[in-house]
Amino acid sequence: MTPPEHYGPVVHDWPLVPLPRTDFDPVPHRLLHEEPVARIRLPHGEGHAWLVTRYEDVKQVTSDPRLSRARTVGRPIPSTTPHTLAPPGGVGRADPPDHTRLRRLVAPAFGRRRMTVLRERTERTAGALALRTLDAGPPADIAETFVGPLSATVVAELLGIPAADLGRVQEWRGGLLSHDTTAEEGESVKKEIAGYFAGLARRRAEHPADDLVSELAAARAAGHLSTPELVSLAVMLTLNGLDAVRNIVSTMVYVLLTHPDQTAKLRTEPGRLPRAVDELFRYIPQRGGVGMPRVATADIEVGGVTIRADEAVHVFYPAANRDPAVYNEPDRLDLGRDEAPHLAFGHGAHYCAGAQLARMEAEVMLGTLLTRFPGLALAVPPDRIAWRAGAVNRGPETLPVTW
Numbered sequence: 001m002t003p004p005e006h007y008g009p010v011v012h013d014w015p016l017v018p019l020p021r022t023d024f025d026p027v028p029h030r031l032l033h034e035e036p037v038a039r040i041r042l043p044h045g046e047g048h049a050w051l052v053t054r055y056e057d058v059k060q061v062t063s064d065p066r067l068s069r070a071r072t073v074g075r076p077i078p079s080t081t082p083h084t085l086a087p088p089g090g091v092g093r094a095d096p097p098d099h100t101r102l103r104r105l106v107a108p109a110f111g112r113r114r115m116t117v118l119r120e121r122t123e124r125t126a127g128a129l130a131l132r133t134l135d136a137g138p139p140a141d142i143a144e145t146f147v148g149p150l151s152a153t154v155v156a157e158l159l160g161i162p163a164a165d166l167g168r169v170q171e172w173r174g175g176l177l178s179h180d181t182t183a184e185e186g187e188s189v190k191k192e193i194a195g196y197f198a199g200l201a202r203r204r205a206e207h208p209a210d211d212l213v214s215e216l217a218a219a220r221a222a223g224h225l226s227t228p229e230l231v232s233l234a235v236m237l238t239l240n241g242l243d244a245v246r247n248i249v250s251t252m253v254y255v256l257l258t259h260p261d262q263t264a265k266l267r268t269e270p271g272r273l274p275r276a277v278d279e280l281f282r283y284i285p286q287r288g289g290v291g292m293p294r295v296a297t298a299d300i301e302v303g304g305v306t307i308r309a310d311e312a313v314h315v316f317y318p319a320a321n322r323d324p325a326v327y328n329e330p331d332r333l334d335l336g337r338d339e340a341p342h343l344a345f346g347h348g349a350h351y352c353a354g355a356q357l358a359r360m361e362a363e364v365m366l367g368t369l370l371t372r373f374p375g376l377a378l379a380v381p382p383d384r385i386a387w388r389a390g391a392v393n394r395g396p397e398t399l400p401v402t403w
């Protein structure tokens with residue numbers, strides 16, 4: 001008997017087309033409902049990998065120590081970008097005990113004391129930027145005049161990047177966080193940025209200041225981490241602080257302005273803001289494609305499927321955030337929702353190191369906009385807004401608003 005054409009395991013192509021607004025990527029959405037543990041092919045890398053989309057399965061995979069990040073190094077695993085964003089030795093590609101050591105080194109930077117100081121400064125800067133935008137008069141591109149500069153100031157403050165260097169860092173960010181950057185271009189940008197942070201760390205080792213690069217430089221001098229580890233931590237924190245925050249908070253503003261009834265309620269009850277911010281993190285599919293994979297070190301059962309030792313596994317957190325087994329009407333925004341913690345910041349040992357910072361920035365920015373701009377509205381019809389294409393972090397190119 002001739003086997004049917006799909007004889008053998010079905011592998012789904014995930015072509016990664018640019019998506020506007022907060023439209024959910026149709027491939028992982030379909031797989032979440034039809035085949036929650038599926039084999040996929042992506043535009044880059046070789047062969048196939050597993051894609052896990054359901055909430056409980058994603059939690060299982062990301063908390064199982066038998067799935068390794070270190071084992072991804074040097075393997076052409078299917079991926080969203082032609083170059084690997086995270087260098088070997090970086091926090092995202094390390095397993096315990098290296099991973100635990102690196103996370104302990106950055107933890108104080110996001111501790112309560114630092115966060116209180118940063119929140120005060122963020123509020124002050126937000127107030128000043130809001131005033132400047134108000135003075136210049138409508139319309140304004142709020143991503144460019146408010147969200148972008150604020151997230152850049154916060155990350156510069158956290159790491160100790162001199163303001164004069166931010167322009168250069170922003171250019172590197174554009175080069176690295178694009179799906180279109182070739183492997184060679186990616187490598188050359190990574191070299192430049194590595195040289196920059198190695199230089200900054202040298203200067204801070206001689207003249208320490210109250211910032212994270214100074215702390216990491218001291219830890220390196222004490223033998224607690226290597227120069228490549230220091231550089232990769234600094235790069236990861238900088239890129240996330242600049243790109244992820246700018247894009248998701250701009251998208252949050254867009255979502256609020258296109259859901260006026262829910263936003264009106266939020267204005268009258270500002271105490272609901274923290275919960276609303278978490279619902280926005282759940283609802284917005286921030287990531288274009290998947291992040292870093294994991295490699296199984298043993299045969300593992302996930303959602304009734306056996307993943308064999310040495311196979312690569314991707315999770316897609318935005319899909320887990322839309323799992324109907326966990327969220328009632330998951331594709332609907334509900335700023336008062338209180339069902340289960342979302343997975344937008346990941347889960348398990350690699351849970352986002354900057355989650356508290358990102359939450360704080362989003363709260364301060366949205367809170368400031370809602371109170372200082374009572375008549376805030378989009379300055380153009382929603383379908384005229386251009387959305388970034390081929391970017392790791394999705395978001396609006398510009399966000400023209402009026403008030």
Ligand code: HEM
Pocket residue numbers: 062091092093103155236237238240241244245248286291292317344345346347349350351352353354355357358
């Ligand atoms: C603004 C929205 C942000 C979102 C949605 C986000 C989301 C995530 C996700 C999904 C992961 C990966 C989890 C995994 O590997 O399984 C991650 C990791 C990470 N994020 Fe964020 N992040 C954001 C902002 C930030 C900020 C502001 C920083 C720091 C300034 C940051 C620093 C990191 C670091 C260092 C890791 C690696 C953690 C590890 O591998 O142990 N992120 N983030």
